[in-house]
Amino acid sequence: MNQNNGRVYNFSAGPSMLPLEVMENVAKELTNYKGCGQSVMEMSHRSKEFQAIIDEADKNLRTLMNIPENYKVLFLQGGGTLQFSMVPMNLLRKSGKADYLVTGAWAKKAAAEAKKFGDIKIVASSEEAIFSYIPQVKREDFREDADYVHITFNNTIYGTHFGYIPDTGDIPLVADMSSCILSEEIDVSKFGLIYAGAQKNIAPAGVTIVIIREDLIGFAAKEIPTYLDYKVHAENGSMYNTPPCFTIYVAGEVFSHILKNGGIPPLHQLDVEKADKLYKYIDESKLYSCPVQEDSRSLMNVVFVTGDADLDKKFVAEAKAKGLVNLGGHRSIGGMRASIYNAMPMEGVETLIAFMKAFEAENVK
Ligand SMILES: Cc1ncc(COP(=O)(O)O)c(C=O)c1O
Known part of the structure; x- marks a missing residue:
């Protein structure tokens, strides 16, 4: 479990996380x-x-x-x-x-x-x-x-x-x-x-x-x-x-x-910050890469790969064990996909990046 309240960070493409306060x-x-x-x-x-x-x-x-x-x-x-x-x-x-x-x-x-x-x-x-x-x-x-x-x-x-x-x-x-x-x-x-x-x-x-x-x-x-x-x-x-x-x-x-909470503008601002942080880390990393052209990248669905299908599977399984769930790419393309819709908090993205760093350190020798 990842959050104090016993809930996982759910990166599913949908159905996906809803605001906790609403639920x-x-x-x-x-x-x-x-x-x-x-x-x-x-x-x-x-x-x-x-x-x-x-x-x-x-x-x-x-x-x-x-x-x-x-x-x-x-x-x-x-x-x-x-x-x-x-x-x-x-x-x-x-x-x-x-x-x-x-x-x-x-x-x-x-x-x-x-x-x-x-x-x-x-x-x-x-x-x-x-x-x-x-x-x-x-x-x-x-x-x-x-x-x-x-x-x-x-x-x-x-x-x-x-x-x-x-x-x-x-x-x-x-x-x-x-x-x-x-x-x-x-x-x-x-x-x-x-x-x-x-x-x-x-x-x-x-x-x-x-x-x-x-x-x-x-x-x-x-x-x-x-x-x-x-x-x-x-x-x-x-x-x-x-x-x-x-x-x-x-x-x-x-x-x-x-x-x-102020309508769409503050939500959009947060969505941009979450996505920027994740893409920036992926672009700088030695292990992960994002196959999407920079000007076409989604704020909501961040797709990335290691280039090794077995390592991708290991990533998804180990992330799940840490309470970061549903990170597998769509069944038609594989790899990884982090869906970070409006209800995903910044801490969810930061926890994912911390996990990605640890996984990279362990798997890139
Ligand atoms: C962009 C887009 N269009 C259509 C669909 C299909 O939606 P539904 O499963 O609600 O029929 C999806 C499902 O994820 C989608 O992502």
Whole structure:
């Protein structure tokens, strides 16, 4: 165990650490929410108590992200994965064409799914370099009549992040922000749609946030399943069917926790300091290296290797024994990955670096 409270430092890519204060508060009101005599887990989603919870979550997310009035916030299910289908089902509304940037495994999956529904062009890819950088694209790279452009803003598996917002002109830009939402200030008005599974920076798994510009709602084909039409959720305040009530409640608690602590800027500052410290140590070390190009590095997912697959395995096992858990890279690429989302404290990163130094001293003779 690593922390005084008996908790480990969990570097999982998601689900991942949540703010302890939020979980303690949730635990306190777990069986009796604000004196109403029942748990949020038991509560009707049609109750006035739950309506207040979802309204407050919506309001606080809008404040945190400065979401303009002409955008709807939807609380959906199905993870980021279902958005790979919902986006093309709803947004291929004129030409049936969409342009994708393939910057990792999730982006590739999103594009493959979209191909089931329309004419999809991969306008840029970094696959030839094992997704170790973010390609630069210009307005002219996109088809004039594309219905939307899709990017994966942070690539969880390869540890890359867009350092810029592609200029798509009038073409709506769609971004998967599953692994970076709330880690930096974003100009929402530059996007037509933003989606994110909650299980990294927001809440336990179970809710997916969709932020969509209103003029993009209402174009799904009539024959698609009702649940997959954004319009249905927008018109029903995310309560067309039973929503993931408990997860929405925890998300709302996380939003108000962040607001109470000054919003996104101080959190971003800390995220930058945590990531800088870790990358700096990796770059200086003789044992570890980061395969990601410097200008494309993620603040949230720090990928590194020793260059020896057996040593990587030993590292992950020994770290685990010391209470530094889930440091293995994604099963598709191996190596190591430290996911240091918002709730990972600086001490977690410092403890990891201390362990890395000791491991290096022992294993580099
Ligand atoms: C960037 C990104 N997009 C999509 C997904 C898939 O999300 P889900 O498991 O919520 O469907 C993930 C999962 O980690 C992810 O990191």
